[in-house]
Amino acid sequence: MERSGGGDPRETLRLLWRQGKPRSGRGRPPKITLSTIIAAAISVADGKGVDAMTMDKVAAALDVGTMTLYTHVPGKAELIDLMVDAAWQSLELSDAGSWRAQVTHYAHQTLALHARHPWLRSISTVRPPLGPGLFTRQNHLLAALSETALPPSEATAAVDAIVTFVDAAAATEAEHAQASAVSGEPEDDWWSARQLFWEEIFDPARYPAIARSWAEGGFDRTASEARVNAFDIGLRALLDGINVMAAMAADETHQRESRVSER
Amino acid sequence: MERSGGGDPRETLRLLWRQGKPRSGRGRPPKITLSTIIAAAISVADGKGVDAMTMDKVAAALDVGTMTLYTHVPGKAELIDLMVDAAWQSLELSDAGSWRAQVTHYAHQTLALHARHPWLRSISTVRPPLGPGLFTRQNHLLAALSETALPPSEATAAVDAIVTFVDAAAATEAEHAQASAVSGEPEDDWWSARQLFWEEIFDPARYPAIARSWAEGGFDRTASEARVNAFDIGLRALLDGINVMAAMAADETHQRESRVSER
DNA sequence: CTCGTTTCCGTAGATCGTACGGTATCCTTT
DNA sequence: AAAGGATACCGTACGATCTACGGAAACGAG
Numbered sequence: 001m002e003r004s005g006g007g008d009p010r011e012t013l014r015l016l017w018r019q020g021k022p023r024s025g026r027g028r029p030p031k032i033t034l035s036t037i038i039a040a041a042i043s044v045a046d047g048k049g050v051d052a053m054t055m056d057k058v059a060a061a062l063d064v065g066t067m068t069l070y071t072h073v074p075g076k077a078e079l080i081d082l083m084v085d086a087a088w089q090s091l092e093l094s095d096a097g098s099w100r101a102q103v104t105h106y107a108h109q110t111l112a113l114h115a116r117h118p119w120l121r122s123i124s125t126v127r128p129p130l131g132p133g134l135f136t137r138q139n140h141l142l143a144a145l146s147e148t149a150l151p152p153s154e155a156t157a158a159v160d161a162i163v164t165f166v167d168a169a170a171a172t173e174a175e176h177a178q179a180s181a182v183s184g185e186p187e188d189d190w191w192s193a194r195q196l197f198w199e200e201i202f203d204p205a206r207y208p209a210i211a212r213s214w215a216e217g218g219f220d221r222t223a224s225e226a227r228v229n230a231f232d233i234g235l236r237a238l239l240d241g242i243n244v245m246a247a248m249a250a251d252e253t254h255q256r257e258s259r260v261s262e263r
Numbered sequence: 264m265e266r267s268g269g270g271d272p273r274e275t276l277r278l279l280w281r282q283g284k285p286r287s288g289r290g291r292p293p294k295i296t297l298s299t300i301i302a303a304a305i306s307v308a309d310g311k312g313v314d315a316m317t318m319d320k321v322a323a324a325l326d327v328g329t330m331t332l333y334t335h336v337p338g339k340a341e342l343i344d345l346m347v348d349a350a351w352q353s354l355e356l357s358d359a360g361s362w363r364a365q366v367t368h369y370a371h372q373t374l375a376l377h378a379r380h381p382w383l384r385s386i387s388t389v390r391p392p393l394g395p396g397l398f399t400r401q402n403h404l405l406a407a408l409s410e411t412a413l414p415p416s417e418a419t420a421a422v423d424a425i426v427t428f429v430d431a432a433a434a435t436e437a438e439h440a441q442a443s444a445v446s447g448e449p450e451d452d453w454w455s456a457r458q459l460f461w462e463e464i465f466d467p468a469r470y471p472a473i474a475r476s477w478a479e480g481g482f483d484r485t486a487s488e489a490r491v492n493a494f495d496i497g498l499r500a501l502l503d504g505i506n507v508m509a510a511m512a513a514d515e516t517h518q519r520e521s522r523v524s525e526r
Numbered sequence: 527c528t529c530g531t532t533t534c535c536g537t538a539g540a541t542c543g544t545a546c547g548g549t550a551t552c553c554t555t556t
Numbered sequence: 557a558a559a560g561g562a563t564a565c566c567g568t569a570c571g572a573t574c575t576a577c578g579g580a581a582a583c584g585a586g
Contacts, residue, residue, distance in 0.1 A: 013459070025552085028562085028565070030564060056543090065565060067565075067567075067568095068565050122387075124384065130457060136470075139471070152476050153481055154496070157492040157493045160490065161496050165501075197393050207399075210402045218416055218418060229420040233420050240504045291581065328535040331535060338574080
């Protein structure tokens with residue numbers, strides 16, 4: 001797996017925020033820029049996955065020698081950081097409506113983002129690229145939750161929980177499409193090829209709950225419908241829970257204020 | 264990224280369920296078995312991540328030539344499938360208590376599982392290995408939720424939502440530990456090396472919600488504490504939401520039965 | 527002892543990231 | 557107009573890595 005946040009911090013940050021010194025004018029003019037490299041890399045990865053995103057292919061897409069890329073980017077790890085942040089920059093956020101509406105909007109935009117860039121899931125962002133894309137996301141969600149009465153540390157936790165769930169669910173959904181596209185084998189075909197599993201190997205006695213759910217129609221939906229359902233249910237449940245937390249926090253604040261005013 | 268579910272279905276299923284023909288007795292006796300290969304591969308990946316889990320290293324750990332592995336396993340993709348399912352087989356489930364208690368127990372065991380095997384996150388299971396490990400998990404969660412009044416298709420969706428959230432949160436937590444171990448750079452050091460970001464690049468005016476949360480102590484917890492908090496909050500919220508769904512479903516069933524008995 | 531069976535494994539080709547150093551093309555200075 | 561410095565381009569080569577191929581080795585049966 002690719003992991004972001006590996007290279008020299010100063011250099012990577014300079015690239016993320018496009019703080020390179022402006023060209024002096026002297027010297028051979030560049031055929032490509034940082035932005036065109038990132039765009040080409042994203043384009044390659046969109047089509048065939050991160051695995052297929054090799055420096056060779058990116059260079060070829062730009063009609064440039066492979067090593068030319070290294071004039072603009074320290075290495076592949078840094079390029080991936082830049083791709084991730086660029087992808088998040090394309091997220092369309094909305095300030096309209098309640099915090100719930102904003103978060104729901106965010107969730108659906110994230111779904112679309114992962115659909116556009118299925119490779120996002122493949123990149124661990126435990127040490128995230130500290131770029132505009134991810135900061136904008138964090139800022140937006142924190143701003144939305146500041147409408148609730150949650151104390152700062154709980155608001156941060158709530159944002160983390162939202163990001164974790166939404167990102168995971170969106171990534172899963174996108175992966176299915178990606179798997180079909182890359183392997184050239186639609187999901188239905190993949191399951192059909194494993195028909196023999198149910199016929200020859202699966203033992204209902206060993207997995208009674210699965211067998212019963214099957215018999216009662218628990219798997220009647222298409223796989224895709226089932227995932228959409230899980231996404232909606234999970235998001236709604238999560239926001240309900242945050243709502244409860246916020247109400248409790250508001251109560252406590254209120255009680256404290258009452259006590260103060262009673263003196 | 265590695266993606267599971269790629270190889271020949273029949274062969275992979277045979278390996279997952281250990282349905283190979285028993286040895287005839289004739290021929291050169293094997294130095295290694297399928298199980299020892301899987302164990303060695305897991306051991307290598309545990310220490311250094313999937314990237315470092317090369318066929319060379321696995322073979323070396325078994326004191327065997329690299330190509331010997333291919334006598335027992337069709338290729339690396341299939342070996343990864345086997346590793347994933349073996350890992351999930353090690354999950355310790357519990358039938359004790361309410362469905363909520365069971366799911367919470369599952370969540371904490373999953374946390375431990377990812378802590379043991381941080382590489383799990385790196386493997387996409389959109390086309391999962393159809394082995395005992397994953398079936399046992401699915402069966403257990405479905406059985407737990409059958410205690411609620413949820414209709415089958417909603418129970419399936421609820422299980423999916425739980426798996427999505429728990430897996431993502433547990434994986435994130437594990438990744439932090441893994442990142443520190445592999446890079447040899449503790450999380451604190453990583454952030455320290457990026458101190459200059461806050462000093463030279465971060466613009467509070469552009470990200471007011473982050474700046475305000477910072478000022479009000481929203482980031483006072485250590486990163487690790489904050490994640491634990493997000494995990495607990497998210498799980499509680501999710502289960503609350505499922506509880507509400509179940510109550511509504513029970514109501515509807517009850518009303519339907521009342522109508523019937525009124526005739 | 528020989529033969530069939532099963533397993534072990536060395537070699538080699540293909541693909542990928544990137545270090546190194548040379549080359550090409552521009553502007554500025556003289 | 558020529559020289560020099562700056563900047564960008566890129567061909568070659570090396571070390572990993574996966575795995576196809578085919579031969580060698582070790583066993584039981586006859």
